[in-house]
Amino acid sequence: MIVCVCRGISHHKLLEIIQEGASSLEAITARCGAGGDCGSCQATLQSLIHRSQRAAESSTDGGCRAAQPPIDAAA
Numbered sequence: 001m002i003v004c005v006c007r008g009i010s011h012h013k014l015l016e017i018i019q020e021g022a023s024s025l026e027a028i029t030a031r032c033g034a035g036g037d038c039g040s041c042q043a044t045l046q047s048l049i050h051r052s053q054r055a056a057e058s059s060t061d062g063g064c065r066a067a068q069p070p071i072d073a074a075a
């Protein structure tokens, strides 16, 4: 799916760019131009960055959050 219509940049390509270290909108724009023209894709780019960072964080915590009991069960 194309995310940045102005530059023809796909969701898949943006995820690659983020995984290669682009951790801000500015870094993505510098790398491929996405977000630097009309700007209408910028909210989606920010969301992709945020979701990728959260996914990376949860993959490095060993799944501990999923193993925690519900809050009311601990009371």
Ligand code: FES
Binding pocket: 003, 004, 005, 006, 007, 034, 035, 036, 037, 038, 039, 040, 041, 042
């Ligand atoms: S759709 Fe991405 S800059 Fe226009």
